[in-house]
Amino acid sequence: RVSAATGAQIQTTLAGSTDFLGICGKFEEIQIGDERFNMFTGCPQAKSVTLILRGGAQQFIEEAARSLNDAIMIVRRAIKAYAVVAGGGAIEMELSRHLRGYLRTISGKEQLVISSFSKALEVIPKTLADNSGMDATEIVNKLRQKHNVGEVLEGMWYGVDVLNERVGDTFEQFIWEPELVRINVLVAATEAACRILSVDETVKNPSSEQDQNEARRMAALQG
Incomplete structure (x- = not known):
């Protein structure tokens, strides 16, 4: 040092x-x-x-330290990657729009899978809106409208503008995310979903189940 x-x-x-x-x-x-x-x-x-962090409680300082570390790492990754995409859920809404369009070209059970994947992507902007105190349903509907306007897709970079509590072009507002981060997130989420769906059997631990039943019985007696 x-x-x-x-x-x-x-x-x-x-x-x-x-x-x-x-x-x-x-x-x-x-x-x-x-x-x-x-x-x-x-x-x-x-x-x-x-950097010196100050706070009224240890948990506030730890949360600030985690947030600061995340911010530094995201900037570091952006500088190294040399490629960014719009943040605020813009890329997820655009992917969702693309999948809805692709959905019309296929038939069979694959439609259900792609439809569910498309809806799952919209959870990102919806969660951002919820955490910001905005009407999540209204925000997602506005984003759908923006991402479907025009032949050249003028609204492809529209996402949740948390600071102004509205939807906006997050790319123009410098709300960026490293491209590599978004790719890794989508790949990891998809692989996790595939692993869960591939589970066709569960194994129960008898002793654990017995302990749970005993705990329920004791709770019922105390109640």
Whole structure:
């Protein structure tokens, strides 16, 4: 960490050249809460940054740390991937529209599978709307309308605009997600669904079932 903060190079001997030394404008030891930290400031060659999170409770700090880590990782992935798609459920609504169109070209039981997959994709924007306090049904209906307007599909990037509580072109509003992340999410969800559907038998543990029955009996007696 000292090396990353000052730009110094780690040496195995004290007889090394001074060219390997780092630069630090100020070094101090500070106390935050019950812990003490060494702080390096004024480092022109620094390759690391320290973020201090504060909160009224430990659970708030942990939640903020998780959210911050997710944000940093998503930006890192976007920079490495060089390809992004519109967020806010826009890509899921567009895939759902495409599947509904494909549904008309086939027959048989495959229609049921594709129809269910299409509806499942709409859960993403619906959940975003629900969590934002908006009318999820109204939002999804508006998105369906937008994604079906025009021959060139002018509304293909329309998704849930949480900040303004409406639907909008999330690509123009810089609400982006790495393409690779969305692909991995869809592949993982599809594989999980296939695994669940492939289960044709369940094995019960007799002792576990007996414990559950005993717990129900005790609860009934206490009630």
